Amino acid sequence: MTDSSASNSRQKRDFGLKRRYAAERRFRLFGQAAIGVGLFFLAALLFTVFSKGYTAFGQTSLNLDITFDAQLIDKNNARATDPDVLLTPNYAVLARDALAMKLGLGKLSSKDRKLVDGIISNGTKVQLRDMVMANPAIIGTTQNIWILAEADIDSANKGQIDLSVDEKRRKVSDRQLEWMAQLKADGTLAQRFNFGLFRNGASSRPEMAGLGAAMIGSLYMMLIVLVLALPIGVAASIYLEEFAPKNRFTDIIEVNINNLAAVPSIVFGLLGLALFINFAGLPRSASLVGGLVLTLMTLPTIIIATRAALKAVPPSIRSAALGIGASRMQMVFHHVLPLAAPGVLTGTIIGLAQALGETAPLLLIGMVAFITDAPVTPLDPATALPVQIFMWANEAERAFVERTSGAIIVLLMFLAVMNITAILLRKHFERRW
Amino acid sequence: MQMNTKFKPLENVPLNADPSPRAISICAEKVNVFYGEKQALFDIDLNVGANEVTSLIGPSGCGKSTFLRCMNRMNDTIDTCRVSGKITLDGEDIYSRDIDVVELRARVGMVFQKPNPFPKSIFENVAYGPRIHGLAHTKTDLERIVVTSLQKAGLFEEVKDRLQQPGTSLSGGQQQRLCIARAIAVQPEVILMDEPCSALDPIATAIVEELIDELRQNYTIVIVTHSMQQAARVSQQTAFFHLGNLVETGPTEKIFTTPDDPRTESYITGRIG
Ligand SMILES: Nc1ncnc2c1ncn2[C@@H]1O[C@H](COP(=O)(O)OP(=O)(O)OP(=O)(O)O)[C@@H](O)[C@H]1O
Ligand SMILES: [Mg+2]
Numbered sequence: 001m002t003d004s005s006a007s008n009s010r011q012k013r014d015f016g017l018k019r020r021y022a023a024e025r026r027f028r029l030f031g032q033a034a035i036g037v038g039l040f041f042l043a044a045l046l047f048t049v050f051s052k053g054y055t056a057f058g059q060t061s062l063n064l065d066i067t068f069d070a071q072l073i074d075k076n077n078a079r080a081t082d083p084d085v086l087l088t089p090n091y092a093v094l095a096r097d098a099l100a101m102k103l104g105l106g107k108l109s110s111k112d113r114k115l116v117d118g119i120i121s122n123g124t125k126v127q128l129r130d131m132v133m134a135n136p137a138i139i140g141t142t143q144n145i146w147i148l149a150e151a152d153i154d155s156a157n158k159g160q161i162d163l164s165v166d167e168k169r170r171k172v173s174d175r176q177l178e179w180m181a182q183l184k185a186d187g188t189l190a191q192r193f194n195f196g197l198f199r200n201g202a203s204s205r206p207e208m209a210g211l212g213a214a215m216i217g218s219l220y221m222m223l224i225v226l227v228l229a230l231p232i233g234v235a236a237s238i239y240l241e242e243f244a245p246k247n248r249f250t251d252i253i254e255v256n257i258n259n260l261a262a263v264p265s266i267v268f269g270l271l272g273l274a275l276f277i278n279f280a281g282l283p284r285s286a287s288l289v290g291g292l293v294l295t296l297m298t299l300p301t302i303i304i305a306t307r308a309a310l311k312a313v314p315p316s317i318r319s320a321a322l323g324i325g326a327s328r329m330q331m332v333f334h335h336v337l338p339l340a341a342p343g344v345l346t347g348t349i350i351g352l353a354q355a356l357g358e359t360a361p362l363l364l365i366g367m368v369a370f371i372t373d374a375p376v377t378p379l380d381p382a383t384a385l386p387v388q389i390f391m392w393a394n395e396a397e398r399a400f401v402e403r404t405s406g407a408i409i410v411l412l413m414f415l416a417v418m419n420i421t422a423i424l425l426r427k428h429f430e431r432r433w
Numbered sequence: 434m435q436m437n438t439k440f441k442p443l444e445n446v447p448l449n450a451d452p453s454p455r456a457i458s459i460c461a462e463k464v465n466v467f468y469g470e471k472q473a474l475f476d477i478d479l480n481v482g483a484n485e486v487t488s489l490i491g492p493s494g495c496g497k498s499t500f501l502r503c504m505n506r507m508n509d510t511i512d513t514c515r516v517s518g519k520i521t522l523d524g525e526d527i528y529s530r531d532i533d534v535v536e537l538r539a540r541v542g543m544v545f546q547k548p549n550p551f552p553k554s555i556f557e558n559v560a561y562g563p564r565i566h567g568l569a570h571t572k573t574d575l576e577r578i579v580v581t582s583l584q585k586a587g588l589f590e591e592v593k594d595r596l597q598q599p600g601t602s603l604s605g606g607q608q609q610r611l612c613i614a615r616a617i618a619v620q621p622e623v624i625l626m627d628e629p630c631s632a633l634d635p636i637a638t639a640i641v642e643e644l645i646d647e648l649r650q651n652y653t654i655v656i657v658t659h660s661m662q663q664a665a666r667v668s669q670q671t672a673f674f675h676l677g678n679l680v681e682t683g684p685t686e687k688i689f690t691t692p693d694d695p696r697t698e699s700y701i702t703g704r705i706g
Contacts (some may be wrong), residue, residue, distance in 0.1 A: 011641040246512050274703060316549035320612070324619050325539030332563070335551060 049165065049408050050068045056406025059194040059207060060154040062120070064098040068132065069140045076359050079136055091128040095120050097145055098275065102188055103179055115175055121148035123208040125169055146192065150207040151399035154193065157191070160398060171398075199407060201372040202383070203390070207398035209392070211407055213371040217382030218356060218414065224291025224378065225298050225355050230348050232303030234337075240303075241310040261300035268297045269361025277365060278327075284366035285381035293361050298351035305347020309340035341429040349422035359386040385411045457523035457622050457653060458483045459504060464518035466499050467507065473499045477518070477679045479672055481623075486645060486654045488664040488685070491674035492700065497657040498546070500674070501625050504655065505541040506534050522623070523583050532667055539566055542616035546628040546657075548608035550600035550615070558600040558611055559583060562619035578618055586614035587644050606637025613644065624648065626656040630663065642667050665689050673697045 022281045055058050073089045096116050100108055108116060124147045132139060148154075152171040155161050157180065168172055176391075183189035200210025273292035276282045313336045321331040337344075362368065367383050367389065375382040383391075385407060390403040459481040466474040481487045489497040499508070506527060508514040513687045520527050527537055537563075550558050559579045562568075569575035579596075581644070583589035588610040600611050609629055616624055626645070630638040644655060647669045658664050664671055665685060672682040673694075681694045692698045 046556070250617075314549075316545065316547060317551065318510070319507065319543075319545060320549040320551060323505070323507065323538060323543040324615060325535050325537075326561075326565055327535050330565055334565075339552065 003179045027332075029339030037345075038406045049138050049405050049412070052402060053405025053407075053409045055158050055160075056197060056402040056409075057194050058158075058191040059193045059196065060149040060157040061146045061190060062099065062149055063144065063146050063188050063190065064095065064102060065142050065144050066094050066098045066128065066147075068094065068128075068139045069097075070140045073132065073139055079139075083133075083136075084143050086132055087129065089129075091125040091132070092117065092120070094128055095124045102186075103182065111173075115173060115179075118172075119150055119153050119176060119179065121150050121207050122205050123203070148196070148207045149189065151397060154207055156180065157184075157189070157396050158402075160402070180306060192278050197403070197410075199374070201374055201429065202370045202388075203372065206395070206397050206403060209400070209403060211385065211388055211410055212374040214383045214388035215410070217290065217367065217371075218385045219295055220287035220375070220378045220382065221291040221384060222352060222356060222418075225294045225352060226287065226348075228291070228295040229302055229351065231346075233299050233351075234306050234344060235309060237306035237400050238332055238337070241307050242336065243328065257300050257303050261304055264360075265297055265358050266360040266364065268293050271296065272361060283379055283381070285369045285371070285383070286379050287367075287375060287382040287384075288378040289365050290362050290367050290382070291378065292386060293365060294355040294358060297361065298355045299359065301351035301354065302344075302347050305350065306340065306344045309343025309347065310336060313339045338429065342426045345422055345426050345429070349418055352418060356414060356418070359384075359390055359409070362387050363390075385414065450526075459623060459653065459655075460521045461500075461503070462519040462521075464500070464503060464516065464520060466478050466496070466503060466517075467515045468511070469513040473677055475677045479679055479682060482652060482654055482670060483653050484649055484651075485670055486649050486656060486668040487670040487672065488668035489655065489657045489663070489674060490659070490664050490700070491680075493659075495674040496677045497674050498627050501543075501627055501655060501657055504623070504625055505538050505543055507543065509534060525677050539619050540621055541623040541625060542619055542621035544609070544612050544616050544624065544626040544629050546631055548605055548612050548632065550603070550608050550611050552599060552601050554597045554601070555583075555600045555611060556596040559614050559618045564616060566619060568618075568620065576578060582614040582618040583611075585617055585644070585648070586610045587640050588614055604637075605670075606633045606640070608632060609637070609641065610644070613641070617648070623651065623653045623655070626654065629661065638663070661689070673700060675700070 001196070007068065044152070072093060073091075074085055076085075078085050096108075096113065099120060100112075100116055103116070105112060127147060131143075132146075149157070153176065156172045157175065158164075158169070161170065161172055163170070172180075180189060196208065197210045198206055198215065199212045201213040203209040215268070240250060240253065272289060276289045276292050277284055282292075316329055317335050319337065321335045362384050366381075368387050369381055369383060371381050371383050389404055389407045389411065392400045392407060437561065438464060461477055461479045461481075464474055464477040465472065477500060480499075488653075489500065491497055502508045503516055504522075506516075506526075507518055516528065522537070522541065525532065551561065553561070556579055559582050560575050563575060563578045569578055580589060583592065588607060591607060592598075592611075603611060609632065611690060613626075613629070630641050633641065642663065645656065650653060656664075656668065667684045670682065671685040671688040671689065673680045673692075673696075675696050681688065681692060681697045683693075686699060692701065
């Protein structure tokens with residue numbers, strides 16, 4: 001063979017390098033574009049939620065010197081013998097008088113009275129009544145206290161009401177706006193941190209509505225899911241993966257677990273309704289039932305993740321352990337499970353996060369109820385964060401819009417805390433190999 | 434997680450003595466092994482002498498590893514695998530109902546083809562076996578066992594300053610010696626080695642071979658190897674497997690110089706394999 005023919009044949013060989021590199025570049029571009037799109041939507045989501053929702057963490061309040069007029073509260077001075085007389089007076093008048101005084105208004109015309117009342121939250125009368133009931137000694141004294149402003153006033157104060165609209169079709173009148181400016185100037189009207197959002201239960205008045213019942217309900221359910229689904233799921237996976245004989249029966253179980261993971265969650269709600277409420281007689285709307293339903297829903301996820309994590313542990317580790325005379329149990333718990341732990345944790349957190357955001361099955365077991373008092377035990381009626389979001393999203397009032405977003409922020413915070421915990425735990429386990 | 438109470442290897446072995454009970458012999462009779470429908474071993478009869486190194490040779494897929502796994506019942510862990518026939522360890526049938534596999538595997542140690550240290554520290558790797566079998570009662574006992582085992586495996590000098598580092602951070606040859614140390618630490622009576630040097634360079638191989646020769650004083654050793662030279666160097670007895678049959682067995686010298694069977698001759702001269 002001559003030199004020239006050798007170099008010729010060398011030139012002719014086509015490895016298609018150009019094409020291959022082009023394909024690789026295209027693929028990289030696609031990947032980057034996909035990630036870009038994902039990031040864009042994430043940013044858009046976070047931006048809308050936070051920009052709409054952050055105002056929910058502040059609430060417009062009024063600082064008033066309220067005189068607990070004995071004449072109005074207990075005309076006949078009968079409270080010593082019959083404390084129930086303190087329940088009936090119209091405490092709203094106390095706040096109205098205090099505010100009117102602050103505004104420098106004399107005797108109120110009936111139109112003005114309506115406008116002044118419109119600034120004060122409906123909940124004030126309950127707040128004042130509770131104060132008097134708790135401590136009747138304050139009757140006859142003047143107390144400096146913070147009360148909530150009405151939701152529309154709150155919205156106006158946060159600039160959420162369009163003032164260019166004709167006064168007649170606006171919820172806040174020009175007169176009220178003037179008063180607001182005056183009260184703001186002397187420090188009576190101010191934005192304060194909205195503790196009520198975390199303390200209060202459901203309310204038809206936006207300024208008094210809170211996530212208390214929902215947060216405690218969600219917390220209980222997460223605990224129940226964690227305590228039940230994690231050990232049951234891990235034990236089931238270990239048994240199926242390491243101990244059970246591989247036969248038709250275990251194959252069928254495996255297929256069914258995979259199918260269960262794909263069952264729509266509302267079906268689990270129906271199952272929970274039939275099993276836990278109708279059959280077992282557990283109370284409706286209770287976080288215990290919610291937790292049990294979510295446990296059923298989360299189990300397949302945890303089992304699948306755990307089995308995948310166990311499968312990923314190299315068989316040589318098992319042989320090594322068995323080869324020096326470890327029992328199967330020792331093999332699993334000393335060697336296999338520690339190596340699988342990060343995967344198990346990831347699966348558990350994904351399952352928990354799914355459960356935390358689940359709404360549909362909870363609707364079926366009555367957790368959509370109007371719960372005004374925060375639940376104390378898991379047997380008390382409760383609701384859940386996503387259900388509360390769902391309910392608020394259906395409300396018409398402007399002030400519920402920001403609360404809906406605020407509740408979403410709280411839900412996202414819950415998720416963030418859970419994920420960070422998972423990452424820390426995973427780090428911890430990985431360091432121990 | 435308590436060990437089988439029958440198994441108390443420490444009863445008559447003082448701790449500071451050489452941690453190795455007397456070696457014993459293995460006897461296989463009419464051993465047949467099936468993987469599902471497929472038969473992998475046919476009527477194997479083989480005697481493994483005490484304090485001897487027996488090497489199993491033969492072409493790939495002939496069933497050497499399978500036979501090795503029969504001797505510590507590691508085949509039990511393969512779902513499709515069925516074993517019939519009789520294998521006795523010092524006269525005791527290891528497939529009988531009275532035998533506990535956990536105890537058996539503590540008596541018959543195994544070193545695998547691919548080094549498989551636990552992803553734990555070097556110390557933990559060796560200490561794990563003695564710990565689960567309750568061979569050490571104090572921390573000092575345990576440390577002594579670990580050090581002696583590492584010394585016997587010829588690894589101690591190399592790792593004595595880094596016992597707390599992961600066993601997986603060692604080189605391949607060091608890992609294999611760590612696995613040998615791990616097997617020795619349980620004070621077995623027999624050591625099975627499946628191509629222990631297949632992943633090692635000639636220097637590490639030489640170290641392991643020397644080690645095998647030393648270990649023979651105290652243990653009965655069965656080794657699978659693809660290297661004729663290695664079989665010739667380390668073993669006293671050689672068994673040649675072919676297609677699931679034990680073709681020929683005898684003193685190593687005889688197998689390698691005047692084999693009876695033509696297949697053996699073809700294999701060792703490199704014509705089948
Ligand atoms: N786990 C298993 N499942 C099914 N068949 C197996 C299994 N292990 C081994 N076999 C089969 O049994 C036969 C013997 O295999 P074995 O691993 O014992 O061979 P070997 O002699 O060790 O080969 P090598 O020298 O390549 O390691 C082979 O035909 C193999 O396909
Ligand atoms: Mg093999």
